[in-house]
Amino acid sequence: MGKIKYLSPEVITHIAAGEVIDRPAAVVKELIENALDAEASQITVTLEEGGVRKIIVTDNGFGMDQTDLELCFKAHTTSKLSTVTDLQSLSSLGFRGEALASIAAVSQLTIKSRPATEVIGTGLKIQYSHVQAMAPVGMASGTQVIVEDLFLNMPARRQFLKTSAAEIRAIIRLITHLALAYPATGFSVTHNGTPLLDFSNQHTFSDRVRVILGEDMATSLVPVQHSQENMNISGFISKPQQARTSSSYQYLVVNNRIVRQPGVSQIIKEAYGTLLPPRLQPVFVINIQLPSRHVDPNIHPRKEQVDIQGEATLKTVLRQLVKNVLHQQDLTYQYHSTLAHEAQLFNDAGADPALSGVLRDATDPWDVRRTQIDLHSDIAQVHKLYLIVQTNKGMLIIDQHAAHERILYEQFKATFEQMSHNDTPYLLPEPHLLTLPVADLPVLEEHRTIFTALGFDIEPFGNTTYKITAVPALFKSHDIGALVTGVLDDLRHKVGTINLEKAAHKTLAYLACRTAIKAGDTLSPLERHELIKKLNQTPGQYTCPHGRPVQVEVDLNTLHHMFKRIS
Numbered sequence: 001m002g003k004i005k006y007l008s009p010e011v012i013t014h015i016a017a018g019e020v021i022d023r024p025a026a027v028v029k030e031l032i033e034n035a036l037d038a039e040a041s042q043i044t045v046t047l048e049e050g051g052v053r054k055i056i057v058t059d060n061g062f063g064m065d066q067t068d069l070e071l072c073f074k075a076h077t078t079s080k081l082s083t084v085t086d087l088q089s090l091s092s093l094g095f096r097g098e099a100l101a102s103i104a105a106v107s108q109l110t111i112k113s114r115p116a117t118e119v120i121g122t123g124l125k126i127q128y129s130h131v132q133a134m135a136p137v138g139m140a141s142g143t144q145v146i147v148e149d150l151f152l153n154m155p156a157r158r159q160f161l162k163t164s165a166a167e168i169r170a171i172i173r174l175i176t177h178l179a180l181a182y183p184a185t186g187f188s189v190t191h192n193g194t195p196l197l198d199f200s201n202q203h204t205f206s207d208r209v210r211v212i213l214g215e216d217m218a219t220s221l222v223p224v225q226h227s228q229e230n231m232n233i234s235g236f237i238s239k240p241q242q243a244r245t246s247s248s249y250q251y252l253v254v255n256n257r258i259v260r261q262p263g264v265s266q267i268i269k270e271a272y273g274t275l276l277p278p279r280l281q282p283v284f285v286i287n288i289q290l291p292s293r294h295v296d297p298n299i300h301p302r303k304e305q306v307d308i309q310g311e312a313t314l315k316t317v318l319r320q321l322v323k324n325v326l327h328q329q330d331l332t333y334q335y336h337s338t339l340a341h342e343a344q345l346f347n348d349a350g351a352d353p354a355l356s357g358v359l360r361d362a363t364d365p366w367d368v369r370r371t372q373i374d375l376h377s378d379i380a381q382v383h384k385l386y387l388i389v390q391t392n393k394g395m396l397i398i399d400q401h402a403a404h405e406r407i408l409y410e411q412f413k414a415t416f417e418q419m420s421h422n423d424t425p426y427l428l429p430e431p432h433l434l435t436l437p438v439a440d441l442p443v444l445e446e447h448r449t450i451f452t453a454l455g456f457d458i459e460p461f462g463n464t465t466y467k468i469t470a471v472p473a474l475f476k477s478h479d480i481g482a483l484v485t486g487v488l489d490d491l492r493h494k495v496g497t498i499n500l501e502k503a504a505h506k507t508l509a510y511l512a513c514r515t516a517i518k519a520g521d522t523l524s525p526l527e528r529h530e531l532i533k534k535l536n537q538t539p540g541q542y543t544c545p546h547g548r549p550v551q552v553e554v555d556l557n558t559l560h561h562m563f564k565r566i567s
C-alpha cells in the first residue's frame with residue numbers, strides 16, 4: 001500500500017508559515033510592507049514583550065472592504081498580481097499572498113479595515129487560521145492588524161526566540177531600514193508603552209538619514225549620486241574616520257525594497273581600498289533604482305535578497321562612483337575634543353533643537369573648508385615620530401612613518417602600473433646572493449614579476465638561492481637581503497591586514513612599510529618639509545596602506561576650548 005499522501009492545505013500553510021515568519025521582526029516587516037503597498041503615509045507600530053506578546057500595526061492606507069477582508073488571510077490570496085508575467089516586473093513589496101496566511105497560522109490575529117469610501121469598517125478575529133468573529137467597527141480609514149501570542153501553538157519555535165531586547169533590536173533595525181526606503185512616510189514605534197521611534201512624514205531623504213544616523217555621523221557623510229540609462233544610484237557614504245567595526249550601519253535599498261546583498265556591500269567596502277583597515281566597515285545608505293523587470297525578489301522566502309539582472313555592471317559602476325566621490329573629498333581625520341563636546345552639551349542643554357544645530361555649526365564636523373597645510377610655517381618633530389604643522393584651520397599632527405609609507409606606496413604603484421621605472425635601477429657593486437627557506441620559494445616565485453616591474457633584478461641561482469644584481473635606486477642604501485625576505489614574510493603572514501584586492505598592491509604596500517622612514521628616525525627641518533610637501537601631493541594621503549590615519553587635525557576651536565579661551 002502506498003505511504004505517500006497529499007498534505008492538507010492547513011498543514012501546507014503551517015509549514016510554509018515557518019519559512020516566512022520566523023520571529024517577531026518578520027511579522028513586523030510583512031505588516032509594514034502591506035501598509036506601504038496600501039500607500040499609507042503614517043504607520044504606527046505598538047509592541048509588547050519584544051513583539052511576542054503583541055504586535056499592532058496601524059496604517060492610514062487605502063484599506064480593505066469586507067469581501068477583501070474575508071479573503072486576505074487565506075493562503076495565496078493577493079490583490080497585487082494575477083499572472084506569471086506580473087511576477088516579472090513587480091512594483092509592490094508583497095506579491096505571494098502568503099504573509100497574512102502565515103501569520104494567521106501561528107498567532108491570534110485581528111484585522112480591522114476601512115476603505116476611505118466607506119463610513120464604517122469591518123473587524124475580523126482569526127484564531128490559528130479559523131475565523132472566530134466578524135463585526136462592523138467604527139474606525140478611521142485604513143487598516144489595523146493585531147497579532148497576539150506569536151507561536152503559542154508552536155512551543156519549539158517559541159523556545160528558540162531570542163530575548164525581548166534582542167527582538168526589539170532586530171525590529172528597530174528593520175524599521176529604520178524601511179524608514180530610509182520610505183522617507184516621506186511617518187513611522188512611530190512604542191514598546192511596552194515607551195516611545196522608541198517617531199519619524200515625521202514631512203521628511204526629505206536627507207532629513208531621514210540625519211535622524212536615523214544621528215547628527216554627528218550624518219554631518220560627516222558624503223553624498224553619492226549617479227544616473228545612467230536604466231540605473232539610478234543615490235545616497236550617502238561615510239568618511240573613513242566614521243567607519244565602524246560592524247556592518248550594522250549599512251543600509252541598501254533596491255527598488256524601494258530593503259535588502260541585504262553581501263556582494264554589493266562588499267564592493268562598496270572594496271572601493272575604500274587602503275583608506276580603511278580591513279576590519280572596519282564603512283557606513284552607508286545607498287538607494288538603487290533599476291527597471292523592475294531587472295530585479296527579482298522572488299528568490300528568498302523573506303524577500304531579503306533580490307536577484308539583479310546586470311549585477312556585474314551595477315557593481316562596476318558603484319565601485320567607480322564610491323572611489324570618485326572619496327577621491328574628491330577632504331578626508332583628513334579630525335580630532336574631536338571631549339572638552340569641546342562637554343561645552344557643547346552645556347550650551348545645548350534645554351536649548352531649542354534648531355538652535356543647537358546652529359551652535360554645532362560653529363564647530364569642526366561642519367567645517368567644510370579643506371585642510372590646507374601652511375608649508376611656510378615651522379614643522380616640529382616630537383618623539384622622533386610625529387610632525388606638527390600649521391594648517392588654515394588649526395594644526396595637523398602627522399605620523400612620519402605612516403606618511404612616508406603612503407608616499408612610497410603610491411610611488412611604487414605608479415611605477416608598477418606603468419611598468420616602466422623612470423629611475424635607472426641601481427646596479428649592486430657585487431651581486432647579492434639570497435638563500436631562502438624552501439617554504440619561501442613559491443612566495444617569491446609568485447611575486448617575482450612585481451619585484452621585476454619595480455626595478456629589482458632577481459634571478460634563480462640554483463637550488464634555493466637567488467641572485468640579486470640590481471634594485472630600484474631608491475633602495476640602494478637598504479640591506480637588500482633583509483628587505484626581500486622581510487617582504488616575503490609579510491606576504492606570508494599579514495595578507496589579511498591590508499584591504500587590497502590585488503596581490504601586487506599588497507607586495508607594494510609591504511615594501512613601502514619596510515622601506516619607509518621609521519619611528520625613531522630624526523628628520524632635519526628640510527626633510528620634514530620635503531616629507532610633508534610630498535604627502536600633500538599624494539593621493540590617499542589621509543591613511544597609510546593599512547588604513548590607519550596618517551594625519552589628524554586639531555582645529556583652532558578645539559585648541560581654544562583646551563585653553564579655556566572659549567567655553
Ligand code: ADP
Nearest residue numbers: 034038072078079094095096097098099100143
Ligand atoms: P501580499 O502582500 O503578498 O499580497 P499578504 O498576505 O501580505 O499578501 O496580504 C494579502 C492581501 O491583503 C494583500 O494583497 C492586500 O490586498 C491585502 N492587505 C493586507 N494588508 C493590507 C493593508 N494594510 N491595507 C490594505 N490592504 C491590505
Ligand code: MG
Nearest residue numbers: 030034094099
Ligand atoms: Mg504582504
